[in-house]
Amino acid sequence: MRLRIEQRPEPSAQMRIAAPVIATALTFLAGSVLFAALGYDPLITLHAFFVAPLNSINGLSEWLLKASPLILIACGLAVGFRANIWNIGAEGQLIIGAIAACGVGLFYPNPESPLLLPLMFLAGTGAGMVWAAIPAFLRARMNTNEILVTLMLTYIATLLLSFLVHGPWRDPAGFNYPQTALLPPAAMFEPFDYAYRLNPSVFITAVAVVLMWLFADRSFLGYKMSVSGAAPLAARYAGFRESSAVWTGLLAGGAAAGIAGMAEVAGPLGQLSPQISPGYGFAAIIVAFIGRLNAFGIVLGGLLMSLLFLGGETVQMTLGLPAALTRIFQGVLLFFLLAADFFIYYRLRHIPEHA
Amino acid sequence: MIPRLELHNITKSYPGIVANEDISLSIQRGEVHAVLGENGAGKSTLMKIIYGAAQADSGEIYCDGKRIEAHNPAISRSLGIEMVYQHFALFESVSVVENIALAIKGVFDLDRLAAEIKTLSARYGMPIDPHRRVHDLSVGERQRVEIVRCLLQSPKLLILDEPTSVLTPQAVVKLFETLRQLASEGCSIVYISHKLDEVQELCDTATVLRNGRVTGVARPKETTSLELARMMVGSQLPEMHVSPSVPSEKPVLEVRGLSAPARDEYGTELTNISFDVHGGEIVGLAGVSGNGQAELIALLSGERTHSRSETILIGGRPSGHLGAGERRKLGMAFVPEERLGRGAVPPHCLWENALLTAHRTGLVRKGLVERGQARDFARRIIDRFKVKANGPQSSAQSLSGGNLQKFIVGRELTLEPKLLLVSQPTWGVDVGAAAFIRQTLVDLSRAGAAVLVVSEELDELFEICDRLLVISNGRVSPPLIRKQTNREEIGLLMTRVGHGEARRSEVALEN
Numbered sequence: 001m002r003l004r005i006e007q008r009p010e011p012s013a014q015m016r017i018a019a020p021v022i023a024t025a026l027t028f029l030a031g032s033v034l035f036a037a038l039g040y041d042p043l044i045t046l047h048a049f050f051v052a053p054l055n056s057i058n059g060l061s062e063w064l065l066k067a068s069p070l071i072l073i074a075c076g077l078a079v080g081f082r083a084n085i086w087n088i089g090a091e092g093q094l095i096i097g098a099i100a101a102c103g104v105g106l107f108y109p110n111p112e113s114p115l116l117l118p119l120m121f122l123a124g125t126g127a128g129m130v131w132a133a134i135p136a137f138l139r140a141r142m143n144t145n146e147i148l149v150t151l152m153l154t155y156i157a158t159l160l161l162s163f164l165v166h167g168p169w170r171d172p173a174g175f176n177y178p179q180t181a182l183l184p185p186a187a188m189f190e191p192f193d194y195a196y197r198l199n200p201s202v203f204i205t206a207v208a209v210v211l212m213w214l215f216a217d218r219s220f221l222g223y224k225m226s227v228s229g230a231a232p233l234a235a236r237y238a239g240f241r242e243s244s245a246v247w248t249g250l251l252a253g254g255a256a257a258g259i260a261g262m263a264e265v266a267g268p269l270g271q272l273s274p275q276i277s278p279g280y281g282f283a284a285i286i287v288a289f290i291g292r293l294n295a296f297g298i299v300l301g302g303l304l305m306s307l308l309f310l311g312g313e314t315v316q317m318t319l320g321l322p323a324a325l326t327r328i329f330q331g332v333l334l335f336f337l338l339a340a341d342f343f344i345y346y347r348l349r350h351i352p353e354h355a
Numbered sequence: 356m357i358p359r360l361e362l363h364n365i366t367k368s369y370p371g372i373v374a375n376e377d378i379s380l381s382i383q384r385g386e387v388h389a390v391l392g393e394n395g396a397g398k399s400t401l402m403k404i405i406y407g408a409a410q411a412d413s414g415e416i417y418c419d420g421k422r423i424e425a426h427n428p429a430i431s432r433s434l435g436i437e438m439v440y441q442h443f444a445l446f447e448s449v450s451v452v453e454n455i456a457l458a459i460k461g462v463f464d465l466d467r468l469a470a471e472i473k474t475l476s477a478r479y480g481m482p483i484d485p486h487r488r489v490h491d492l493s494v495g496e497r498q499r500v501e502i503v504r505c506l507l508q509s510p511k512l513l514i515l516d517e518p519t520s521v522l523t524p525q526a527v528v529k530l531f532e533t534l535r536q537l538a539s540e541g542c543s544i545v546y547i548s549h550k551l552d553e554v555q556e557l558c559d560t561a562t563v564l565r566n567g568r569v570t571g572v573a574r575p576k577e578t579t580s581l582e583l584a585r586m587m588v589g590s591q592l593p594e595m596h597v598s599p600s601v602p603s604e605k606p607v608l609e610v611r612g613l614s615a616p617a618r619d620e621y622g623t624e625l626t627n628i629s630f631d632v633h634g635g636e637i638v639g640l641a642g643v644s645g646n647g648q649a650e651l652i653a654l655l656s657g658e659r660t661h662s663r664s665e666t667i668l669i670g671g672r673p674s675g676h677l678g679a680g681e682r683r684k685l686g687m688a689f690v691p692e693e694r695l696g697r698g699a700v701p702p703h704c705l706w707e708n709a710l711l712t713a714h715r716t717g718l719v720r721k722g723l724v725e726r727g728q729a730r731d732f733a734r735r736i737i738d739r740f741k742v743k744a745n746g747p748q749s750s751a752q753s754l755s756g757g758n759l760q761k762f763i764v765g766r767e768l769t770l771e772p773k774l775l776l777v778s779q780p781t782w783g784v785d786v787g788a789a790a791f792i793r794q795t796l797v798d799l800s801r802a803g804a805a806v807l808v809v810s811e812e813l814d815e816l817f818e819i820c821d822r823l824l825v826i827s828n829g830r831v832s833p834p835l836i837r838k839q840t841n842r843e844e845i846g847l848l849m850t851r852v853g854h855g856e857a858r859r860s861e862v863a864l865e866n
Contacts, residue, residue, distance in 0.1 A: 010753060218726075220719040223710060226703075233697040236658050237689070238711045239680025 003348050011344050019340035026340075027333040034328065040319060048318055049311035049329070059310070061196035065268060066309055069094075069260035069277075071302035072205040073284035075212040076256020078293040080249025082216065083225040084232075087250050089135070089150025090257040091281025092157035093128040097258025099161055100127030102265045102272045105187035106169070106180060116186045120262055128258015129251050131157065136250035140243035146250065154281070162274050169272065179273040189267050201263035208256060213295035221248065257281055278309070290337055308333065357420040359384050359512055359543040360405065360436075365414035367400055374400040375411070376567045382512070382560075387534065387544045389554040389575060392564035393587055393785040398547045399441070401564070402514050405545070406438045407431045418512075435511030439501045439518060445489045452485035455504045476503050479533045494643055495526040502533070513537065514545045519553060523643055524813065524846035531557050549587070549786075551580045565589055588786050595790065597797050600821045603634030607774045607805035608655070609668040613675075615654060615661065623647035625654070628831045630824055632805040634773070637796060638834070639820035640809045641845055647829040648809050652778050655807070656689045657682040669774060683712065686773030690764050692782060692809075694756060698763040701752035705744060706733040708751050709766055716770065732769070740765035741791070757784035764792055768799060775799060778809045793819050813842055825849055 032042035053059045073090050080087050087093075101124035108116055135149035162178075171181040189199035215222040228235040228245040235242065260280060269276055287305050291297030312326035358381040367375040374397045382388045392398045403409035405416065407426035416423045418434050431438075445454050452469045459468070469485040476483045481499045489497065498518060505513055515534075519527045534557065538544055548554055554561055555575045563571040563586040571586035613628040625647050632638045642648060653659040654667065654675075661667065661675035668674060669685045677685075691697045699708045706729040710718055718729045733747035740761045744754055751759060760780070767775060777796065781789035797819050800806045810816050816823060817837060825832040825848035832848050 010750070214723075218723050220710075220714060220722055220724050223707065223724055227700050227711065230702055231696045231700040233693070234700045234711060237656070237679060237691060237697050239657065239678050239683060241678070241680075 003350060005346050006349055008345060008347050012347070015344045019344055020337065023333070023336035023340040026336045027329075030332050030336070031329050034325070034332075035321075038325065040321065045315060045319060045321070048315045049326075050307065052318070053307065053310040053314050058196055061198040063303070063306055063310060064202055065198050067302045067306035068202045068205045069264060069280045070284050070287050070305050071298055072208050072260045072263075073253070073257050073280060074287035074291060074298045074302060075205075075208045075295065076253040077284055078212065078288045078291070078298060079215060079222075079225065079252035081229075081288055082222070082293050083228040083245040083249050085139075085246055085249030086147045087132065087135070087150050087253040088147055088285060089132070089152075089154045089281070090253055090284055091277060091279065092150070092154030093131045093254045093257035094261035094264070094277055094281045095154075095157040095161050096131040097124035097128040097261030098265045098269075098272065098276050099157075099164060099261075100124055100258070101262035102180060102183065103169075105183040105266065108187075111184035112186050114186065116184070117189070117266065120187060120266055121259065124258045124262025125255050126258070128254040128256070128261065130254075131258070132250040132254025133247075136247050139250075140246045146246070150250075161272065161276070165272050165274055171271075177273075180271045182271050183266065187266060188270060189263070197268045199267045201267050204259060204263060208259075209295050209299055212298070216294055225249065257284075283309075286334060290334070304333075356383060358382055358417075359386075359419060360545075361417040362401075362405070363415040363417070365401065365404055365411045365416070367404060367409065367411050369400075373567050375404070378414070378564070378567075378569055380562045380569070380572075382543050382545065384511075384543055385538050385541045386560060387538050387546060387558045389558035389561035390545060390547045390564065391549065391551075391554055391561050391575075391583065391587060393549055396564040396587070397567040398564055399516060400567075402438065402516055402545065402547060405431075406436060406514060408438075432508060435508070436514070437505035437508055437510040437512070438514040439498070439505060439516065441516040441518075441520070443497050443501050445497055445500060447490040448488065450486050450488055451483060451492075451500050454489055454500060455485075455507065458504050459507060471507065472503055475506055479503075479506065479536060481529060481533055494645060495522050498522070498530075506537075510542055512543045512545065514547070516547045517549075518546075519548070519550065520811065523849045524842050525850070527553070551575075551583050551587075554583070555580065563587055584786065595794055595797070595818060597819065598801055600636045600800065602636045602821075603803070603805075605671065606631035606633045606668075607670055608632040608807065609671075610655075611666055611668070613651075613654065613661070613666040615650060615659075618650065618659075623650055623829045625650055625829045628829075630831060630834060632774070632807050634803050634805045635800060636821040637800045637806040637808060637819055639816035639823045639837075640807065640826055640831070641813060641816050641823055641849060642811070642826035643849055644811055646827050646849075648778070648826055650829070651826065651831075652689075652691070652776060652809055655776055656687070656691070683715070683770075687776065688712065688767035688770050688772035688774070689776040690760075690767050690778065690780060692779040694759045694763055695752060699751040699759060702750055704748050704750050705737070705742075705754075705762060706730045706747035708762070709733040709736065709747075711766075713766060713770060736762055736765035736769060739769075740795075756782075757788045760784050761788055761792065764795065768795060772799075772804055774805045774807075776807050776809075780808060780810065781812070781815060789815075813845060817842070 028046060031046065035042045035045045054063060077087055077090055101120040104120045104123045105116060108119065131153060134153060135146040138144040138149055139146045165178045165180060169180045171179055189201050191197060191199045224240045225245050225248060227238065227240060228242065264276055265272060283305055287298060287301040290301035290304065308330045312330065315321040315326055316323055360382045362378060362380050365375050365378045378401060390398050390401065400409060404411045407428045407430055410426060416426065423430065452465055452472060455472060456463060456465060456468055472485040476499065483496060483499050483503065518530060522530065534544055546558055558575050561573050561575045562569055563573065563583065565587060573583060575583065609631050611629055613625060615625045617624045623646060628651065640648065654661055657677055657679035660678060664673035664676040666675040669682060669687060672685060674682055674685065695701045700711065709732045710724065710729050713732055718725050718732060730747045736742065737744055742762045743758045754762065780792050780796065784792065793815065796806055796808065808816065808820060820837050822834045823837055823840060823845060824834055825845055827849055
């Protein structure tokens with residue numbers, strides 16, 4: 001008997017559902033072997049990874065708090081990814097959004113104005129879009145590679161943030177720490193309960209998910225984007241402009257990332273510091289792909305990714321697992337998820353040895 | 356006498372289809388054997404199995420009475436079996452002799468090989484210069500390179516897959532002379548085709564395939580084309596109804612002195628092209644592929660725009676600078692030659708593909724897609740044009756080439772265009788569907804639309820067109836009335852327009 005990989009005539013609907021289940025099972029298996037080999041009890045470790053973080057209300061609050069920006073940004077990025085517009089600079093757009101929002105919050109003449117939060121929202125959105133408009137303009141006009149430009153702009157954003165918090169925006173009363181002053185209360189989302197950090201900015205994410213669904217599944221704009229992605233020549237044939245796909249794709253990602261940045265400073269952070277994001281902008285790329293670029297999938301992907309962040313911290317703190325090991329475990333899960341996806345479109349077939 | 360090649364009960368299936376089922380045939384020395392069938396009948400698969408490029412699931416192959424156990428192209432060559440593919444595998448940027456040297460075993464001696472190529476190609480009446488670069492060669496000349504490559508191996512069996520689809524009528528005559536000479540020297544020839552007249556002219560025996568099975572073995576010279584066609588198609592062919600055309604007073608499409616540089620090194624430059632298409636008539640554009648058809652059609656469809664708007668007029672309006680969407684608003688529709696990836700989005704389902712160009716017909720409201728209406732629209736196309744599909748939910752890539760073509764033609768026709776551009780309307784489409792598509796084009800033009808058909812099949816153009824243009828080397832001939840011209844005249848123009856003839860046409864237009 002030989003085995004051969006061949007394309008399925010139609011993508012398998014059963015495999016579409018089975019793939020994540022199989023991937024999870026394989027991850028648990030491979031993870032158990034890994035943990036056992038290093039002398040950790042697999043069951044206790046897996047429990048600490050996936051169950052312990054959600055055992056308390058605080059855990060649940062943190063879970064949603066971290067999932068929210070991931071889902072929000074992934075929704076924005078997926079708009080572009082559907083048209084093969086590769087914005088991988090959401091991290092930079094998030095930072096710029098956070099800077100703009102924080103700037104408004106700190107320097108608006110009336111720190112108690114109820115307009116403060118809406119203005120910060122607009123500033124964050126606009127700044128993220130401006131940052132994404134640079135690669136959009138360059139791509140649409142000069143056909144530059146948006147992957148490179150968005151990535152490089154992320155470094156610029158990071159350095160700009162660093163300059164601001166070390167220099168002009170540093171809090172004079174902050175004992176020389178590289179951070180800005182705290183935002184006034186009117187510039188912050190009020191948490192649902194002061195014991196926990198979760199705040200109403202999750203509703204923004206909820207709206208984004210609905211918009212994303214509407215866009216991808218129902219709108220003509222979304223349809224045009226998916227034609228551009230799946231068959232660029234067909235888009236040209238039908239007369240859909242490539243430049244409009246480029247602008248839409250990049251601006252949607254920039255806006256979502258900018259809002260996420262605003263929600264971070266106006267939410268759990270309350271000020272700018274050199275590290276305002278644990279890599280949400282990059283992790284959201286993975287979330288978008290785990291979620292297969294559709295709204296419902298992105299929600300699940302974001303929740304999973306957020307749980308992996310939390311679980312990784314928990315096992316480091318409670319069991320003393322090395323940080324590298326938790327990263328490996330996260331990598332294994334993503335590996336199996338993407339590998340299992342392969343079998344939605346392909347299958348293994350037994351070929352009899354004797355033809 | 357032991358046959359040169361025998362096949363016993365060959366069966367081969369691919370996911371979803373059985374390409375060959377229980378096929379047996381036998382070929383004698385010096386015999387020219389046709390494998391006749393429509394596109395998708397399983398001819399190419401069978402040839403790949405004979406050549407060893409694909410393995411049969413079951414069945415046996417005998418060469419000179421000996422069974423071939425494990426088959427592959429290397430074994431074929433050692434047995435003297437050579438194959439000329441439909442799509443040539445040549446390196447464009449190096450010379451003929453270098454290309455051939457790469458395919459041939461033995462000492463790498465370019466000078467000796469070049470001399471051999473020269474004598475051999477001259478002996479068989481198809482001279483080629485071994486030192487020319489392949490990208491300078493016409494398609495017919497490229498085919499010669501492939502054939503000479505095979506002949507250098509002194510083959511016992513030569514397989515040719517649809518060799519005439521890219522040739523002018525004159526080149527076909529030349530090719531047939533060569534093949535007859537080869538056969539008289541004892542080489543067996545397997546000739547794959549769906550063109551009845553060629554098979555009747557050239558071949559001693561024909562094996563007819565339909566849906567992967569043998570439906571008949573015949574002596575083509577003693578069989579009528581009608582009988583052969585019936586074996587191929589399995590039913591009576593519908594008759595064409597072409598009523599006389601009544602051209603509109605004003606042309607719907609006017610092309611005025613259109614010139615455009617080549618898009619890349621291997622593209623064709625368009626030089627001073629002018630012609631009209633009136634409502635109510637079908638104008639055909641004949642020519643060997645690669646002579647500027649792709650460039651011209653892209654400029655007409657708006658996929659590529661022109662800086663001078665008055666070079667192309669649609670309904671009297673300067674349109675050269677307009678994009679595809681804007682030209683469609685003026686009543687243009689277009690069926691491109693590539694179905695998957697250009698005329699349709701492969702992974703999208705049929706109702707989504709209906710939306711591709713039909714979104715202006717009320718299928719989109721307030722920026723949202725009216726799914727129900729798009730489904731109805733797709734279902735109407737499927738019913739009216741007898742597209743074999745499971746319904747509006749089937750993906751475009753799940754349809755056979757012919758059925759997808761019917762869907763795309765159906766979609767563009769349902770838009771009720773004033774001007775329809777069609778490129779290779781029946782490429783890869785089976786005979787029955789091709790007849791249907793041609794009849795639909797005729798009906799559309801008789802209802803008042805202007806139709807421009809670009810095709811490499813002269814028979815097709817002669818069947819449906821009122822006037823014919825010939826494109827060669829980026830220049831277009833003055834129009835010829837179909838009833839006053841013939842294949843020979845067109846064939847000559849296909850090769851000559853680029854030099855001299857075009858000058859005269861320019862003069863004629865200026866006058």
